[in-house]
Amino acid sequence: DLNGKINYGLDDIIGAGDNGTSASIYVADTSVMVLTSKLERFAPSGETVRSVRYDGATAYVCTAKQLIDPVFFFDLSDPFNITYTDTGTIPGFSTSLIDFGGDLLGIGVDARRNFKLEAYRETGNSVESVCYYIINGSYSDEYKSYYVNREKGLIGLGICDYNNESPYRYVLIKYNGAKFTEVLNVEMQGNRDLMRAVLVDDYFYIFSDKDFRVEHVAPLTIA
Numbered sequence: 001d002l003n004g005k006i007n008y009g010l011d012d013i014i015g016a017g018d019n020g021t022s023a024s025i026y027v028a029d030t031s032v033m034v035l036t037s038k039l040e041r042f043a044p045s046g047e048t049v050r051s052v053r054y055d056g057a058t059a060y061v062c063t064a065k066q067l068i069d070p071v072f073f074f075d076l077s078d079p080f081n082i083t084y085t086d087t088g089t090i091p092g093f094s095t096s097l098i099d100f101g102g103d104l105l106g107i108g109v110d111a112r113r114n115f116k117l118e119a120y121r122e123t124g125n126s127v128e129s130v131c132y133y134i135i136n137g138s139y140s141d142e143y144k145s146y147y148v149n150r151e152k153g154l155i156g157l158g159i160c161d162y163n164n165e166s167p168y169r170y171v172l173i174k175y176n177g178a179k180f181t182e183v184l185n186v187e188m189q190g191n192r193d194l195m196r197a198v199l200v201d202d203y204f205y206i207f208s209d210k211d212f213r214v215e216h217v218a219p220l221t222i223a
Contacts, residue, residue, distance in 0.1 A: 023049050023063050027079045036079045042072065050108070053097040060104055062094040071097070071106060073122050087127040092116050095141045100175065101150050103130065107139070107157070115139040115159055119175060133173060133180040137161040140192035147172070147197040152222050154183065154199070158192030158208070161185075170195060170206050170213070174221065183221050186213060 024040040043049075047063035047070075054060075059074040071094065074084045092113075094106030103121050110116040110132075118132040140146070140158045147156035156172040172184035188195065190208025197206045199222065206213040 023047060023061065025059065025061070025074060025082060027076060027082060029079065037082050039074075039082045039084070042084065043070070050093045051095050051097045051106075053099060053104075055099045058099075060097045060099070062097055062106060062108070071104070071120055071127060073104075073127050085122060085125055085127050087120060087129060090118075090129060092118075094118070096143050096146070098146075098148060098155070100148075100155070101153065101177065103175075103177065105155065105175065107141075107146070110134055113138075117155070117173060117180060119180070130177075131179050133182070135159055135161055135171070136163050137167065140195065142193035145193050145195050147199075149199060152199070153177075154222060156184070156197050156204075156206075158188060158190075158195040160192070168192070170197070172197075172204060172217070181221075183217055184215055186215060188213060 023043040026038045027036045029036050043063040049061060049063050051062045057077040059076055061072045063070060070086045070088055072084050072086045074082060076082060091111035092109045094108035096107040098105040103119050106118045106120060108116055115135045115137050116132055119130040120127050121130050138160045145157060153175045154172060156170065159169050159171055160167045161169050166187040168189055170186055170188040171182060174181045174183050184204060188206055188208060188211050190210035195208045197204060202217055202219050204215045204217050
């Protein structure tokens with residue numbers, strides 16, 4: 001929303017023949033109900049929109065065809081001229097995109113459908129992958145279940161780790177702008193989509209529909 005008048009919209013478009021779906025973005029001035037600009041079929045043919053995040057006059061969009069995706073960074077500051085950069089082809093795709101201290105975090109899967117947390121950064125005319133964190137397992141795809149602390153560079157969520165004897169876990173991960181570091185990885189029963197967490201001083205409280213945990217974390221780890 002720009003000055004309370006400009007609205008943004010994004011949608012999949014169904015193509016004819018073998019072209020399949022693609023994606024388009026639209027900018028409209030709702031004060032006079034006029035479409036100011038549009039960018040149709042910006043994604044490769046056959047792509048569908050997997051996740052979208054708006055942050056002021058910036059839009060982040062992840063599209064995918066099977067298990068290959070680009071992530072697009074759109075500059076919507078000029079409602080009459082949409083510009084964007086993208087990551088090109090990256091294995092997997094993100095179901096949630098989170099603006100995180102100037103970078104973008106993508107929560108989703110890799111090419112083998114393992115849980116993947118990946119950081120992206122806009123650099124000039126392109127977007128690059130900074131680093132990633134992968135667990136052989138599945139994850140909560142409910143955005144409301146994520147613990148996001150941009151000030152301390154922390155993100156937490158429930159997962160199912162296929163390589164662990166107690167597979168249902170909660171992980172707390174720190175991102176320092178260059179790499180991901182696992183702060184906590186604890187057993188946590190219950191529906192991953194219903195898990196919630198909060199950090200109070202040096203203690204991390206984790207709740208679910210079937211479990212409750214309190215974990216002490218070192219102050220230097222979360223500073």
